[in-house]
Amino acid sequence: MAGTETYTLNMGPQHPSTHGVLRVQLELDGENIISATPIMGYLHRGVEKMLENRTYVQGVPYTDRLDYVSSMNNNFGYCRAVEELAGIEVPERAEYIRVIVAELNRIASHLVFIGSLAIDLGASTGMLYTFRDREEILDLFNLVCGARMTFHYIRIGGVNRDVQPEFIEKTYKFLEHVPEFMEEYKKILLGNEIFMSRLKGISKLSQETALSHNMTGPNIRATGIPYDIRKVDGYSVYPKFDFNVVTGKNGDNWDRFNVRYNEIFESAKIVKQALDGLPEGPFMAKVPKVLRPPKGEVFSRTEGTRGELGFYIVSDGSTKPYRVHIRRPSFVNMQGLNDMCKGYLIGDSVAAFSAIDPLMGEVDC
Amino acid sequence: MFGKGLITGMRVTLKHFFGKKATFCYPEEKLPMPERFRGGHLKLDYKKCIACQLCSMACPNGAIELKVVTDAQRKRHLTSYIHHMGRCMYCDLCIENCALHSLHWDQNYEISAYHREAFDYEVLTDSDREYLKQVMEAAAANPAPPIVPKKPVPPKPAEAAKPEKEGEKAEEKTETEGKPNE
């Protein structure tokens, strides 16, 4: 019998389906993957070091650039951490607005996920449809904060500016539109037999493996563990809303896809409730112009779109944080990549990259 | 039955083949930008500006470079206001920090350029410089009396000056930090 030899294939950093600049070293035996090693750092900008050199207020726009698909959630996480550190009470209206924009951004981010998974599997039309509908959300954000990607809308102590009546009206209109386009994705992607056969039973992770890799977000919920910080911590005004934690069963790519797909409905539900119950009042707490939080440290986490987004801030009493550490969900989730690729084919590895849904801005920080 | 989903998918694409398109012919049709839109060049209402430099201090990236002169009446005026757009994050902090609301975006998003030099945008216009000249001349004609230092500096103003000093330091630091990131 002829012996076989394995070989190494470098996927990325310049590759159509590595979501930016991820590089994965695949050890291959023919088309079968023996091991996959993610190599990152191509987008490392030293955000943590930069935040040490900026004041607390100046740090907010940098968090936009971590996970640039869901900037609102990053702003939210950072501002919550600073508020906890400085002991700022956020008015209720601001919390409601924050939840509205964060959940809208979650929808947008999950739409990007659906689209990028579709194009990685070759269905480019599906991607264009999701991007068409994401555009509506970006337009809403453009209306309310004046930017489409890097919002810098949630500020320490509240939000930058109050929402306009026009925004509320348009958001309602968008929410009516949600089931419509989701039905379309169902027709073109979810119901498609080729799509199903590409995802079902692929990159399966058991609950134990997912936990041992410390995965969070939709990746762990796909295995059936209802670990959603919005429920577990009940931060902000989330306890007031009625929503379910979507979980999968098998922990394969199909479940990862379905969890995100159904989370869009849940997020839409939250936005609807928040809009209905939007209280009157100030949208910004009284924050001193020069913010000097007392000496101390804080670890605060929120549910980002990709998992648990934590900010660890140490203050030495000056205007600048002494140390900021960001617990980036996709960075930690990347640990599961090897287990998700091992034993599958090259084609599945592409689906696995997508299914983790890493964002290199966040991974490399 | 296998294939039903495929046919449904094909129906969707066929529907869109004949349906309305979602894109525009961009340079001919432009989308209106909302009033809060942040983007484009900075626009300065020169007559309002008191050259307090708060905008350049608020900038996290040190993207605003100012040159200030003091006229004979000890009023400060800007002689040059350079907006380094290549460094700018469009975070809006400069505009929010402007105490007199003299700074705005011009909301023109067509600011791409072929060369890096084009991103160092001079905000002041010729008419602003003309105005500056007039003001300087007027002030020179009517100078303020010189300050006579009487006592050693009392401690209170020193404290008040402290945050500004720190802010300046921050600006210096961010500039040195920012440069390698270009």
Added chain:
Amino acid sequence: MENITVGAAAEWLRSLILYIIGNELLTDIVMKFVGLGACIAVILTAAIVLTYAERKVCAFMQVRLGPNRVGGRFGLLQPIADMLKLMSKEDIIPNGCDRVVWALSPMLLFVPSALIYGLFPFDEGAVFADVNVGVFLLLAISSQSVLPFLMGGYASNSKYAYIGGMRTVAQMLSYEAPMVFSLLGVVMITGSMRMNDIVAAQAENVWFIVLQPIAFIIYIITATAETNRTPFDLVEDESEIVAGPFAEYSGMRWALFFLAEYANLLSISILTTTFFLGGWHGPFLPGVVWFWLKVLLMVFVFMWFRWTFPRTRIDQMLSFSWKVLLPLALVNMMFTGIGVYVWRSMM
């Protein structure tokens, strides 16, 4: 109207040349060159038209406008602009490649795709080479396109290209078999391998799509695989192996691959029309118009597939061929045989 055919035009042209030259043999040679020129012209026009059509169809299905800059509102000159762009691009030769094989690959790929155009009956009497083993020759030639892919993949000195080249072999081999068996049904009914006879048989009775629906479906699926189009575009699988064998090519060489791809797309549509949709037959309009209408319809169908479906995985694709299509084609052939036998004995 119905007697305005390409064949008649060719006859007229032939008589004209005969009148000028006055020698039968020379006239035949000149006529062959005219035919050759016509075939090449069809391919080149097809490449230009189909690139534009593909871009527009793709854009319309993706709720976009598509090319709308060069050449008026509808971007009619876009393919020309594309071509100029490709021609003016730098020809990058990868380090460590096998120069000769690498350079030969795109040229050789174009040969089989152009060669089979000689066998197509475009209209009554308008067939360049009316061979009595037409179907056989056609399959023989078209399966030659495996080799250039493999050459390109091997010679590029790139792992992506090599995987792509290997995939081509696996894919073409496994899809050749069901394709042949699906066409055999048609051949059995007609009783001839000559293309003109197949078309004529459909003109007399019904189109073979009615008689052979299963064979038609199998043929469509295998044809998509043969032309490397989604859902079976694993050879040039963009998201996995970048562009497969073409990964290291640029400029004009890449354009040749591109040209061959569209020549293949058109030829596969022509074949579908010839075998299953009655060739150039149709009421009222001249034959050549019918022919191109049917061909363009088939082209649209293939494009429609491409812009709707995700792609399959290599193992799924191969097992689909061997486990589903091939048995189905064999069963179809068996029933066709029984049917033909019963029909003949009844006659």
Added chain:
Amino acid sequence: MKTYVDAAALEDIKRRFPAVEYSGEEAKPAVYISADELIALLKFLRDEMGFTRMENLTAVDYKTYFEMVYHLFAWKTADTCKDSADENLWITVKVKLDHENPEIPSVTSVFSGSEFEEREVYDLMGINITGHPDLRRILLWEGFPGHPLRKDYKQIAPPFVERITRRGH
């Protein structure tokens, strides 16, 4: 970090590990332990006190010493809005390290999911992590001078590359 471990539990830990130090005055006192006993403490916290999740792992440079920070989380209820007897708990474990030669055992044997975060600490802080399965730099390349998150890190000027300027000059 809404709910932190109460004083009784901290005393319990103190009894088990006499080397543990914490200040009783703070609202959320961090538990300080020496590097040698870290693994034993984490194992104890995970197996007997239910801190099954290592939520965050990082290091801070305090100029004279380093501090490794571990945030552990005991996940007991999935939905805090509903009434339940259990409560989710937090605990912070800290290890002070020498500034000259920082070294700490890897916690991957207890919490295997902290592999990348430890690599990040090694990369950006320069803390040597012993017993790590795959200790390489993760964000910066091998051979990068220095560790950027240290407070005494000085950035060396990037090499001067002549830029292609206007019209090809």
